[in-house]
Amino acid sequence: MPLSRHLNALLAMPAPLRLLMIGTPSRIKPNQKFLFSTCTGNYAASKYPNVAAFVLPEFRTAQLSEISPDELFKTSFLPSAPDNPLQDELTALFTKNPPTFQYAESDFYKLKKNTRVPEVCVLGRSNVGKSSFVNALANRHNNVLAYVSSKAGKTKAITTYGFGPPPLPKDIAAQAAEYKGKEDIPTHAFFLVDMPGYGYASLKDWGRNITLYLTKRAGVKGAIVLIDAEVGPKQTDLQLLELLSTAGKRTAIVLTKADKVKGGLNGLRETCIKLWDAIIEIEKKQETDWPWEREIFVTAVGARDYQVVSSTVTTGRLAVARLAGLVNDTRPKLEKNKKWTGSIVSFDDLEYAPSKEAPEIPQRTQATHTLSQSPVGPGMDKIPKDINSAFASLERASAGPHQGPHRIRPRTFGSQRPRTVAHSHARAIHSSASLRAENPRSKSQPPNSQELRDILDDFINELKFINTTGNYARNTRRQHDLRPPPPKQHDVLEEDRLNRARRLQTRFPQQTERVQAVREKREALTARKIRMREESMQEKKMESKMKEKELREALRSFEGDEPADSLFGEGSADADDSNMPLSPDTFSEAFVTSPGLKENKKQKKKGSKKKKSKGAKAEPEPLDDFEAKFSSVRR
Ligand SMILES: Nc1nc2c(ncn2[C@@H]2O[C@H](COP(=O)(O)OP(=O)(O)OP(=O)(O)O)[C@@H](O)[C@H]2O)c(=O)[nH]1
Numbered sequence: 001m002p003l004s005r006h007l008n009a010l011l012a013m014p015a016p017l018r019l020l021m022i023g024t025p026s027r028i029k030p031n032q033k034f035l036f037s038t039c040t041g042n043y044a045a046s047k048y049p050n051v052a053a054f055v056l057p058e059f060r061t062a063q064l065s066e067i068s069p070d071e072l073f074k075t076s077f078l079p080s081a082p083d084n085p086l087q088d089e090l091t092a093l094f095t096k097n098p099p100t101f102q103y104a105e106s107d108f109y110k111l112k113k114n115t116r117v118p119e120v121c122v123l124g125r126s127n128v129g130k131s132s133f134v135n136a137l138a139n140r141h142n143n144v145l146a147y148v149s150s151k152a153g154k155t156k157a158i159t160t161y162g163f164g165p166p167p168l169p170k171d172i173a174a175q176a177a178e179y180k181g182k183e184d185i186p187t188h189a190f191f192l193v194d195m196p197g198y199g200y201a202s203l204k205d206w207g208r209n210i211t212l213y214l215t216k217r218a219g220v221k222g223a224i225v226l227i228d229a230e231v232g233p234k235q236t237d238l239q240l241l242e243l244l245s246t247a248g249k250r251t252a253i254v255l256t257k258a259d260k261v262k263g264g265l266n267g268l269r270e271t272c273i274k275l276w277d278a279i280i281e282i283e284k285k286q287e288t289d290w291p292w293e294r295e296i297f298v299t300a301v302g303a304r305d306y307q308v309v310s311s312t313v314t315t316g317r318l319a320v321a322r323l324a325g326l327v328n329d330t331r332p333k334l335e336k337n338k339k340w341t342g343s344i345v346s347f348d349d350l351e352y353a354p355s356k357e358a359p360e361i362p363q364r365t366q367a368t369h370t371l372s373q374s375p376v377g378p379g380m381d382k383i384p385k386d387i388n389s390a391f392a393s394l395e396r397a398s399a400g401p402h403q404g405p406h407r408i409r410p411r412t413f414g415s416q417r418p419r420t421v422a423h424s425h426a427r428a429i430h431s432s433a434s435l436r437a438e439n440p441r442s443k444s445q446p447p448n449s450q451e452l453r454d455i456l457d458d459f460i461n462e463l464k465f466i467n468t469t470g471n472y473a474r475n476t477r478r479q480h481d482l483r484p485p486p487p488k489q490h491d492v493l494e495e496d497r498l499n500r501a502r503r504l505q506t507r508f509p510q511q512t513e514r515v516q517a518v519r520e521k522r523e524a525l526t527a528r529k530i531r532m533r534e535e536s537m538q539e540k541k542m543e544s545k546m547k548e549k550e551l552r553e554a555l556r557s558f559e560g561d562e563p564a565d566s567l568f569g570e571g572s573a574d575a576d577d578s579n580m581p582l583s584p585d586t587f588s589e590a591f592v593t594s595p596g597l598k599e600n601k602k603q604k605k606k607g608s609k610k611k612k613s614k615g616a617k618a619e620p621e622p623l624d625d626f627e628a629k630f631s632s633v634r635r
């Protein structure tokens with residue numbers, strides 16, 4: 001349309017509608033690729049400018065820094081690669097030799113042995129995006145490597161995938177003798193292990209399997225912990241980080257679903273602050289070093305815009321390659337967060353200390369745990385005590401999200417003594433006493449009534465959380481009551497059969513009709529048979545009633561005055577004759593004891609004696625009517 005005609009048409013329109021035709025620029029949705037732009041030109045326009053990772057601030061007062069991919073990759077390089085940019089090298093490392101599925105097992109003890117190929121496991125809550133992360137690293141979008149679902153609990157086994165170039169033939173030949181009969185010959189440079197999720201819809205023995213895997217598996221070089229950026233870290237995530245820190249495993253934290261975070265960069269920053277605070281707390285508890293990457297990597301592998309996916313997936317690749325030991329890291333060593341180094345004062349010492357000076361108490365020796373990297377062997381038969389308690393809390397976590405204020409609080413790993421009522425009591429008073437210790441008055445004067453009331457309140461609050469058997473049972477019962485009823489079990493086989501039948505019916509309508517007709521005919525026949533059987537039974541019943549009636553009448557006519565009903569037992573006259581079955585025994589008895597018949601018999605006997613005396617020439621007397629009838633009935 002020429003411009004002048006366009007303008008004329010525009011002017012002819014009512015003024016409020018003109019805007020619609022022109023189109024308002026504010027309606028255009030911002031393209032997601034600007035959110036994760038790696039181009040400095042778009043820096044001002046982007047929502048998450050150049051975010052690849054956040055770095056843990058060394059001091060609590062430091063500004064939070066988010067770092068660009070350039071900065072992130074600057075200090076890292078692949079030793080075996082030529083001088084390409086690291087991003088390209090990482091893409092080649094993860095995709096050139098197509099990644100393949102290796103094996104999957106739901107039980108740790110059934111896993112194939114692997115002591116040589118470095119393994120990196122991907123851990124996180126159900127539905128956080130672990131399997132999507134594995135697919136994205138492999139650059140698989142349509143032809144998926146790991147199964148993904150929007151429903152939680154899709155991955156149900158420890159699933160291993162091979163990544164990276166195959167080992168050189170000469171290396172394999174050199175190690176062939178060692179591998180023979182013990183382990184598979186490797187096809188890739190490293191393994192990535194997709195784990196079942198924990199939390200909602202997790203597997204029952206997830207805690208056991210994961211603890212065994214992290215502490216006993218020789219090939220495990222590190223763990224990628226995925227945390228949903230939209231939801232932030234949960235209690236179960238922190239329990240896992242605590243377990244990793246206790247096991248001393250190298251750990252990288254990756255935020256997923258960054259594209260879904262409300263509040264953009266600020267939202268991400270808030271999640272990171274929460275995470276850092278928690279990590280610092282976990283680090284403080286550990287005596288031994290916990291080698292966790294100091295960055296929190298940001299990814300959005302499920303974003304709709306492919307450019308967003310590809311720019312953030314390189315960040316994930318860097319995290320994995322670092323843990324697998326394939327990337328050299330030249331970052332300067334950071335000083336570990338400072339821990340409390342003073343002595344630990346017990347309640348008794350504090351309360352009954354003779355002087356105001358701090359008492360001299362020998363420092364407690366802390367057990368250190370060094371985890372062997374060897375496969376399951378004599379030294380690894382038992383999981384260290386600290387890890388066992390972490391394992392217990394993970395077991396509880398794997399049972400589902402806790403509800404209400406009565407959940408069991410995770411035990412601190414440093415504490416070796418079991419929590420008893422008395423001990424908790426002491427702790428409750430101790431905490432109040434230590435608070436009072438800060439107040440100079442409290443050391444010299446006894447506590448006033450308000451303070452005593454506070455102490456009592458503290459104590460009662462503490463008691464509520466004590467893990468006694470009674471409390472535990474009560475809490476379990478309460479949780480059980482709160483739990484929604486289990487979903488109805490589907491009969492999968494039956495459903496399959498019905499679906500198949502439905503499909504066949506639509507495919508073969510004529511045959512279906514014929515089958516339907518035959519079925520109807522068969523049903524009609526069966527119904528007819530049943531009806532006929534019922535009718536014949538009815539007839540038989542009627543017949544037997546008629547016979548009985550006839551019999552009674554015959555008896556009555558034979559007896560004359562005597563009522564025939566007396567023959568059938570006491571009270572039979574009152575009873576309804578038609579309903580009185582006449583059993584053969586009763587009948588024969590009645591027959592035998594009938595006075596008329598007795599006389600008849602006597603006469604017969606006399607007659608037969610006479611006949612015997614006269615000889616056997618006499619003719620047999622003919623049976624009268626009654627006898628003839630009865631003999632037929634008895635037959
Ligand atoms: N928007 C968005 N969605 C994502 C992202 N990553 C994963 N998802 C979606 O999250 C859902 C769960 O993904 P999965 O990869 O199956 O999660 P999982 O952690 O393996 O889950 P389980 O196997 O149940 O433990 C899927 O619908 C994915 O498409 C992301 O970065 N952004």
Ligand SMILES: [Mg+2]
Binds near residue numbers: 130
């Ligand atoms: Mg999965």
